[in-house]
Amino acid sequence: MNAFEIYETKERVTADNAREAEHVRSELEKKDVFLVNLMSSPGAGKTTTLLRTIAALKDQYRIGVMEADVDSDTDAKTIAGTGVKVIQLHTGGSCHMDADMTRRGIERMGTDDLDVIFLENIGNLVCPAEFDTGAALKVMILSVPEGDDKPLKYPLMFKVSDCLLINKIDTAPVFDFDLEKCRERVHALNPDMPVFPVSSLHGNGIDAWTKWLHEQIESWRHEHEGH
């Protein structure tokens, strides 16, 4: 029994993105380019995590990064410092990337000299979860200061993601963050999802995450060989 009423205020959601996403995915398979869709709240550490991930994988793969932002180019500047190929996508107010926007970004960037593309999505736990971009892998970052209750409040993002990084893990004592409780809530939504506690700033846990990512890329490549 609740002490309050629950009232549904639904809004219409756009369609046809799924088909466009499948198109993006099959084009990238043909070109042997592995696309990662990186999603989180604002300030959860997407860019810092990308810096660590690029450092770990840049000797093995030719990496490109698409930085999606409503405005600014702060993150693209940071990523450009690593020497990988970067394109800044301005979404003109849109709070997420959809498959069509992703396709146009990829076409504009070009894929001939790339093995792996990271799409740093808009900082948002809601809309990006609803829009398949055509990525081979969806990676979500939750940061400790956001709280261990976030799987309860933004369940779709946790359901659709293929793996979860719990970032800023070194601050767990400061925020009373219960890692095991969080893990349970995550696995209630997505039972087999790998969870990597990391500190992208300090480097803790990055090896386990990048080793796993490397395995995903290799097994995807193996699967699509000769297609």
Added chain:
Amino acid sequence: MNAFEIYETKERVTADNAREAEHVRSELEKKDVFLVNLMSSPGAGKTTTLLRTIAALKDQYRIGVMEADVDSDTDAKTIAGTGVKVIQLHTGGSCHMDADMTRRGIERMGTDDLDVIFLENIGNLVCPAEFDTGAALKVMILSVPEGDDKPLKYPLMFKVSDCLLINKIDTAPVFDFDLEKCRERVHALNPDMPVFPVSSLHGNGIDAWTKWLHEQIESWRHEHEGH
């Protein structure tokens, strides 16, 4: 000169919300009900801030809270514990509240026994900034762990808000958060916006914030008296 290209991937944004928002606003003025639209990223501390704000103002005003969530009713349960009137709005996947959704929420909750309504918007720094809900006051919370660069990356939210709370201020040293730099970035976008550093968990700074809010409500009431 950038080391990367900037490419615009615009999406169409819906219209007519502005008119509906004006309608909501004038209806609430007639009823002498002050609506606050509370916005932030997920986990920035909207609910904890509401608890402190309700505690400070509940002897002076009859308070109602509309908890907007994509899913769950965790926050509504927490707020219901304070004894104020609460309604949970489920947005059915929508990442923001618009004026029409707000109007339906208000109608459903009823306003006869209320002086002040807090709308806890969906945790999101992008979309809620674009949709005027008809509120008399737009309050934004930025939390320290998100970083002092957020005004650069989500400028619209900082532009449209009437005041900014910087929450979890006690953790500034842990996150190298530069309050003065953040303030400068905020004021470059919105020169006169009051900024209140607070810790809603521990209570620091709450007096200054609730005193200011009380003044806003009183001056609004004075202005609309007899309309």
